[in-house]
Amino acid sequence: MPTRVDTKSNTITLKGSAQIVSEFFGYSINSILYQRGIYDPDLFNPVQKYKLRMMVTKDEGLSEYLNNVLGQLTNWLEKGMVKKLVVVIASVDSEETLERWVFDVDTSQDCVREGKGAQKSEKAVMKEIQAIIRQITSSVTFLPLLEDPCTFDLLIYTPNDCQIPEKWEESDPKYIAKSNEVRLRSFTTKIHKVETSVAYKADDDDD
Numbered sequence: 001m002p003t004r005v006d007t008k009s010n011t012i013t014l015k016g017s018a019q020i021v022s023e024f025f026g027y028s029i030n031s032i033l034y035q036r037g038i039y040d041p042d043l044f045n046p047v048q049k050y051k052l053r054m055m056v057t058k059d060e061g062l063s064e065y066l067n068n069v070l071g072q073l074t075n076w077l078e079k080g081m082v083k084k085l086v087v088v089i090a091s092v093d094s095e096e097t098l099e100r101w102v103f104d105v106d107t108s109q110d111c112v113r114e115g116k117g118a119q120k121s122e123k124a125v126m127k128e129i130q131a132i133i134r135q136i137t138s139s140v141t142f143l144p145l146l147e148d149p150c151t152f153d154l155l156i157y158t159p160n161d162c163q164i165p166e167k168w169e170e171s172d173p174k175y176i177a178k179s180n181e182v183r184l185r186s187f188t189t190k191i192h193k194v195e196t197s198v199a200y201k202a203d204d205d206d207d
Contacts, residue, residue, distance in 0.1 A: 011117040012125070017191035018077035020122070024129050024187070024194065025085055025103065026070050029154070030056045031136045032087055032101055036143070038152050050130040052137075069154055072165060076158060077105070077192060080112035084157035088174045092149040097174045099143070099200045106193040118190030128187035132196055135184045142182065143200055178202045 012020070027049055034044050034055040039062070044055040057063055076082045087101035111118060155171055164170075176199055184196040 010121040011119050012122065012189045012191060013117045014111055014115055014191060015078055017111075017118070017189040018074050020125060020129075020189055021077055021105070021192045021194060022070050022074040024132075025073060026066060027054055027056070027133065028101075028103070028136060028196075029066060029087055030054065031133060032089075032139075033057065033062075033152060035137060035140055036089060036099070036146055036150070038089065038150055050126055050133055052130060052133055054133070069156075073156065076156075076162070077107075078112075080107040080109055081158050081162050082107070082156065083159075084155075086155040086157070086174075088153040088155060089146070089150050090153065090174070092151050094148075097176050097201075098146060098150065099198060100174065100176060100179075101198045102196070104195040104197075106195070108191050111191045120188075120190045125187060125189055128185065132185045132187060135196075139198065143198070144203070176201050 030044070031054060033039055034041065034057075039057065039059065041055075043057055043059045043062075045058045047054050047056050057066070073082060073085070082105045084105060085103040087099075087103075088097055089099040089101075090097045108118070110116075153171070153174065155174065158164075178201065179199040180202045181197055181199045184198065186193060186195040188194070
């Protein structure tokens with residue numbers, strides 16, 4: 001795609017890198033919501049992305065919410081203002097946080113200041129992303145069963161001087177008091193590097 005990568009030089013543009021990362025966040029969030037059963041499976045449609053079968057919500061309200069968040073994320077990513085995205089899964093009844101999916105973002109501030117791209121093929125980036133999505137899909141094999149009805153929230157970590165949209169509000173980190181953590185793979189466009197992990201509530205019997 002010309003807006004993302006100069007195919008002749010394999011240069012990913014700043015804008016293109018922000019789009020790639022934001023797009024990854026969108027598919028990751030959808031995958032987490034589907035795999036963890038936060039919404040009814042009937043509310044998702046299968047699509048092909050990253051050479052994988054992905055599940056994407058067809059619920060209008062959820063789609064609109066995610067599109068609004070991802071649009072703002074893309075803008076902040078271009079400006080190098082996103083430090084972290086966290087998908088929080090909590091019990092509806094107790095409001096206790098049960099899982100925190102953390103996407104740490106490291107941005108090349110030189111690329112942001114100078115508006116320059118970085119040399120890396122989009123194919124190589126997509127291969128790295130594919131490996132992370134596979135891990136998210138297989139997370140059901142090691143994460144505890146979510147027995148209670150759950151809801152989710154999105155936390156975005158930005159600098160203190162970042163202008164926040166009107167309807168957004170500040171939040172506490174929603175940490176888990178006693179948790180286990182699994183680190184997943186990472187990917188980089190050479191402009192943005194994203195490292196992924198998931199923390200989940202530990203059993204009382206765990207040391």
